[in-house]
Amino acid sequence: xxxxxxxxxxxxxxxxxxxxxxxxxxxxxxxxxxxxxxxxxxxxxxxxxxxxxxxxxxxxxxxxxxxxxxxxxxxxxxxxxxxxxxxxxxxxxxxxxxxxxxxxxxxxxxxxxxxxxxxxxxxxxxxxxxxxxxxxxxxxxxxxxxxxxxxxxxxxxxxxxxxxxxxxxxxxxxxxxxxxxxxxxxxxxxxxxxxxxxxxxxxxxxxxxxxxxxxxxxxxxxxxxxxxxxxxxxxxxxxxxxxxxxxxxxxxxxxxxxxxxxxxxxxxxxxxxxxxxxxxxxxxxxxxxxxxxxxxxxxxxxxxxxxxxxxxxxxxxxxxxxxxxxxxxxxxxxxxxxxxxxxxxxxxxxxxxxxxxxxxxxxxxxxxxxxxxxxxxxxxxxxxxxxxxxxxxxxxxxxxxxxxxxxxxxxxxxxxxxxxxxxxx
Amino acid sequence: xxxxxxxxxxxxxxxxxxxxxxxxxxxxxxxxxxxxxxxxxxxxxxxxxxxxxxxxxxxxxxxxxxxxxxxxxxxxxxxxxxxxxxxxxxxxxxxxxxxxxxxxxxxxxxxxxxxxxxxxxxxxxxxxxxxxxxxxxxxxxxxxxxxxxxxxxxxxxxxxxxxxxxxxxxxxxxxxxxxxxxxxxxxxxxxxxxxxxxxxxxxxxxxxxxxxxxxxxxxxxxxxxxxxxxxxxxxxxxxxxxxxxxxxxxxxxxxxxxxxxxxxxxxxxxxxxxxxxxxxxxxxxxxxxxxxxxxxxxxxxxxxxxxxxxxxxxxxxxxxxxxxxxxxxxxxxxxxxxxxxxxxxxxxxxxxxxxxxxxxxxxxxxxxxxxxxxxxxxxxxxxxxxxxxxxxxxxxxxxxxxxxxxxxxxxxxxxxxxxxxxxxx
Numbered sequence: 001x002x003x004x005x006x007x008x009x010x011x012x013x014x015x016x017x018x019x020x021x022x023x024x025x026x027x028x029x030x031x032x033x034x035x036x037x038x039x040x041x042x043x044x045x046x047x048x049x050x051x052x053x054x055x056x057x058x059x060x061x062x063x064x065x066x067x068x069x070x071x072x073x074x075x076x077x078x079x080x081x082x083x084x085x086x087x088x089x090x091x092x093x094x095x096x097x098x099x100x101x102x103x104x105x106x107x108x109x110x111x112x113x114x115x116x117x118x119x120x121x122x123x124x125x126x127x128x129x130x131x132x133x134x135x136x137x138x139x140x141x142x143x144x145x146x147x148x149x150x151x152x153x154x155x156x157x158x159x160x161x162x163x164x165x166x167x168x169x170x171x172x173x174x175x176x177x178x179x180x181x182x183x184x185x186x187x188x189x190x191x192x193x194x195x196x197x198x199x200x201x202x203x204x205x206x207x208x209x210x211x212x213x214x215x216x217x218x219x220x221x222x223x224x225x226x227x228x229x230x231x232x233x234x235x236x237x238x239x240x241x242x243x244x245x246x247x248x249x250x251x252x253x254x255x256x257x258x259x260x261x262x263x264x265x266x267x268x269x270x271x272x273x274x275x276x277x278x279x280x281x282x283x284x285x286x287x288x289x290x291x292x293x294x295x296x297x298x299x300x301x302x303x304x305x306x307x308x309x310x311x312x313x314x315x316x317x318x319x320x321x322x323x324x325x326x327x328x329x330x331x332x333x334x335x336x337x338x339x340x341x342x343x344x345x346x347x348x349x350x351x352x353x354x355x356x357x358x359x360x361x362x363x364x365x366x367x368x369x370x371x372x373x374x375x376x377x378x379x380x381x382x383x384x385x386x387x388x389x390x391x392x393x394x395x396x397x398x399x400x401x402x403x404x405x406x407x408x409x410x411x412x413x414x415x416x417x418x419x420x421x422x423x424x425x
Numbered sequence: 426x427x428x429x430x431x432x433x434x435x436x437x438x439x440x441x442x443x444x445x446x447x448x449x450x451x452x453x454x455x456x457x458x459x460x461x462x463x464x465x466x467x468x469x470x471x472x473x474x475x476x477x478x479x480x481x482x483x484x485x486x487x488x489x490x491x492x493x494x495x496x497x498x499x500x501x502x503x504x505x506x507x508x509x510x511x512x513x514x515x516x517x518x519x520x521x522x523x524x525x526x527x528x529x530x531x532x533x534x535x536x537x538x539x540x541x542x543x544x545x546x547x548x549x550x551x552x553x554x555x556x557x558x559x560x561x562x563x564x565x566x567x568x569x570x571x572x573x574x575x576x577x578x579x580x581x582x583x584x585x586x587x588x589x590x591x592x593x594x595x596x597x598x599x600x601x602x603x604x605x606x607x608x609x610x611x612x613x614x615x616x617x618x619x620x621x622x623x624x625x626x627x628x629x630x631x632x633x634x635x636x637x638x639x640x641x642x643x644x645x646x647x648x649x650x651x652x653x654x655x656x657x658x659x660x661x662x663x664x665x666x667x668x669x670x671x672x673x674x675x676x677x678x679x680x681x682x683x684x685x686x687x688x689x690x691x692x693x694x695x696x697x698x699x700x701x702x703x704x705x706x707x708x709x710x711x712x713x714x715x716x717x718x719x720x721x722x723x724x725x726x727x728x729x730x731x732x733x734x735x736x737x738x739x740x741x742x743x744x745x746x747x748x749x750x751x752x753x754x755x756x757x758x759x760x761x762x763x764x765x766x767x768x769x770x771x772x773x774x775x776x777x778x779x780x781x782x783x784x785x786x787x788x789x790x791x792x793x794x795x796x797x798x799x800x801x802x803x804x805x806x807x808x809x810x811x812x813x814x815x816x817x818x819x820x821x822x823x824x825x826x827x828x829x830x831x832x833x834x835x836x837x838x839x840x841x842x843x844x845x846x847x848x849x850x
Contacts, residue, residue, distance in 0.1 A: 038443070039444060043437070086430075095810055107470075119468060134779065255779070337458070354559065361459045368524070
C-alpha cells in the first residue's frame with residue numbers, strides 16, 4: 001500500500017472540531033428532551049428497496065448501496081424518515097402522540113461541496129399521532145429553540161408555507177399539472193425569474209396571472225400581510241383551510257415568542273410526500289444552504305403499510321449548522337470547564353500527585369498528570385502549550401506541609417491549598 | 426415490495442432502550458473528560474486496504490466491504506484503531522501526550538449472536554506519546570472508572586498480562602514458535618485443558634514444563650502472588666522487564682483504588698500487534714464475553730508510515746456492557762428527571778397553558794402539552810399511561826386566580842402555584 005489516506009468527501013474530526021460537534025449534539029438532545037421528545041436509533045444499513053418506495057430512483061442513484069455477502073441489495077441510509085416510519089409502523093402498541101428524535105449519520109454518494117460532505121449527521125424530530133396548529137407550532141418551535149440554545153437567536157429566519165394553500169393558488173391561476181408546477185417553483189431561488197416564468201408559461205400559466213404569481217413568489221410575508229398578498233391572486237383563497245391553518249400557525253409561533261417566521265410562497269420543498277405545512281430555516285443573510293427543513297407528511301405511514309398516522313417533522317444537518325455557528329462566533333461557551341495539570345517533583349512527589357489526580361477526578365474535575373521526566377520549568381511550559389488552565393504542584397515543600405500549590409496559568413496567581421481541602425479546587 | 430423489514434443482526438432502539446444507551450455514552454464521555462481525554466471522530470467508510478495492513482485477511486473477510494461507484498475498494502469500518510492511527514500520523518504538529526477517545530459505530534459481517542450484532546458502538550480510549558507504569562495504570566483506571574460510574578464497582582474483574590513476560594515464559598519452557606503458541610494460549614478458556622495441552626505438545630512443549638505452564642495458566646494471581654507462581658516456571662523470570670512493569674502496574678492500580686485487578690497468564694489477546702501490557706475486563710461471574718480489552722501497541726504507528734509513537738488503548742463495546750448493566754439492575758439512575766404534562770381546559774385554557782409550556786421549557790423543564798380534545802378525566806388517565814410524573818392543570822378557576830394546579834400523579838398530592846412563581850415547579 002502506497003499511502004494511508006482518507007476517502008474524498010469525508011472529514012476527520014480532531015478534538016478542536018469534535019468538542020464543538022459534541023456541544024451541538026448535547027444542545028439538540030437537551031432541547032428535544034425539554035420538549036418531551038424521546039430518543040430512538042436504527043441501523044445504518046437497510047434494504048435499498050425502502051428508499052425506492054419513498055423517494056424513487058433519483059435518490060437511489062445517490063446512495064452508497066451494494067449487494068452484501070448474503071446477496072441482499074442494501075444501502076447505507078441516505079435519509080432518516082424511512083427508518084423512523086419502519087419503526088413506527090412496527091409497533092402498534094405505542095401510545096400516541098409519539099414524539100421521537102434522533103441524530104443518525106447519513107450517507108450520500110454525490111459530489112462533495114461546501115456544507116455538504118458524503119457523510120453527515122442530521123438531527124431529526126418527528127411528532128406522530130396528532131395534528132393541528134399547536135402541533136405544527138410545536139415542531140417549528142423546537143427547531144427554533146435548538147438554534148436559540150446555541151446563540152443563534154435573531155440570526156435566522158424560518159420560511160413557512162402550506163402545500164394545500166399552494167395547490168389552491170396554482171389551481172386558481174390555471175395550472176393543469178400542479179405537481180410539476182410545484183417542482184418548478186421549488187427552484188425559484190436557484191434560477192432566474194425569467195427561467196422560472198418561461199417554464200411556467202410552457203405549462204400554460206400566462207399573462208396577468210403569471211405576473212401575479214411571480215410577484216407573490218418574490219417576497220416573504222408576515223402573518224398580517226398574508227391577506228393582502230393572497231387577495232392579489234384571488235380573495236377566495238382566504239377561505240381555504242390551508243390558508244387558515246398556516247396563518248394560525250404563524251400567529252401561534254409569534255405567541256410562543258419565536259420571531260422571524262414568515263409566510264414564503266416559494267418554499268414548497270421538492271419531496272412529494274408533504275401534505276400540509278412545510279418549512280425551512282435559513283441564516284438571516286442567506287449566505288448558506290438551509291439549516292433545517294421539514295413539514296407535515298400525513299400519508300407516509302400508509303405507504304409503509306401502517307394505519308393512517310398524522311406526522312410532522314424536520315431534519316437539521318450538522319454541516320450548514322457548523323458553518324453558521326462558526327460565522328457567528330458562537331463557540332465561546334464551548335468547553336469552558338477548567339482543566340488541571342498536576343506536576344509531582346521526584347518519584348515521591350509523583351506518587352502523592354497521583355493520589356491527588358484520582359481524588360480530583362472522582363470529584364468530577366478534568367485533570368491530567370505529567371508522567372514525563374521534564375524539569376519543573378519545562379513541565380509548566382508544556383502545560384501552558386497544551387492549553388491547561390491550572391497547574392497543581394506537588395514538590396518537597398508541599399509534601400512537608402501537606403498542601404499543594406495551585407497556579408492559574410493565565411494570571412500567574414498562586415495559592416496554597418491543604419491536601420484535606422482539595423474539594424475547594 | 427412485499428414487506429418493510431429490518432436487516433437481520435441489526436437492532437432498532439426504541440426510547441426505553443435508547444435512553445439507557447445515551448446514559449451509557451454520557452458516562453463514558455464524562456469520565457474520559459475527567460481523565461483529560463479529548464474526543465475525536467472519523468468517517469464510517471475507509472479504504473479496505475488499511476485493514477489488510479493491520480489485521481490481515483481474516484478480518485477483511487468479515488467486513489461490510491464493497492466497490493463504490495468510483496471503483497474504490499472500501500469498507501464500513503470494522504474496528505477503531507486503524508482510523509485513529511491514520512489521524513495520528515497525519516498530524517505531526519500535535520503536542521504529546523495525545524489522549525483521545527471516541528465512540529464510533531463499527532460493522533462486522535458475521536453470524537449474529539448474543540452480545541454481538543452486525544453493528545455496534547465501541548468506546549475507545551488511546552494514550553499516545555508516553556509510556557511506563559503510570560500510563561499503563563491510567564488507561565486501565567479509565568476503563569474501571571467508566572464501569573464504576575455506571576454502578577458496576579466490584580462487579581467486574583480485570584485480567585492483565587504482559588506480552589514480554591509471556592514471551593519470556595514460553596522461551597523458558599522451550600517454545601520454538603512463540604507467536605503460534607500465544608495463539609493457542611489465547612483459546613485457553615474456550616477449549617478444554619486437554620485440547621490446549623495436546624496442541625502445545627505437538628509444538629514440542631512436554632512433560633513437567635507443560636504441566637507447569639498449564640498450572641500457571643489455570644489461575645489468576647494478585648500482585649503479591651506473582652513471584653511465587655512464576656518461580657514455579659523459572660525464578661529468573663523475576664528479572665524480566667515485562668514482569669517488573671506488570672507487577673508495578675498492578676501495584677499502581679491498587680494504589681489508585683481499583684480492586685479486582687489480577688495477573689492472568691491466559692490473557693494474551695490474539696491480535697499480533699500488542700507489545701507490552703494487555704488486559705481484558707469481565708463480569709465477576711464470567712457469564713458474558715469481555716466487557717473491554719486492550720493493551721500497549723508501540724509498533725503500530727510505524728506500520729502506518731509514521732514515526733515511532735508509544736501507544737496504549739482499549740475498546741469497550743456497547744452490547745456486552747448493556748447485558749451486564751441489565752443483569753445488575755443498574756438502570757435505576759437513568760432518566761430520573763421530572764416530566765410534566767400540561768392540560769388546558771377549553772380554548773382559552775389551552776392558550777394560557779401553551780404560554781406556561783414554553784415558559785417552563787425555557788426554564789429547562791421537560792414538558793409536554795395535551796393538544797387533544799379529551800375531557801379532563803381522560804387527559805389525566807392519558808398522562809398517567811404515558812408515564813408523566815406530574816400534571817399541570819389550567820382551568821377556569823386557575824385562570825381566574827392566575828395560578829395553576831400541580832398534581833403528583835404517583836401520590837395524588839396537589840398544590841396551587843401562582844403563575845408568577847412557576848420557577849418553583
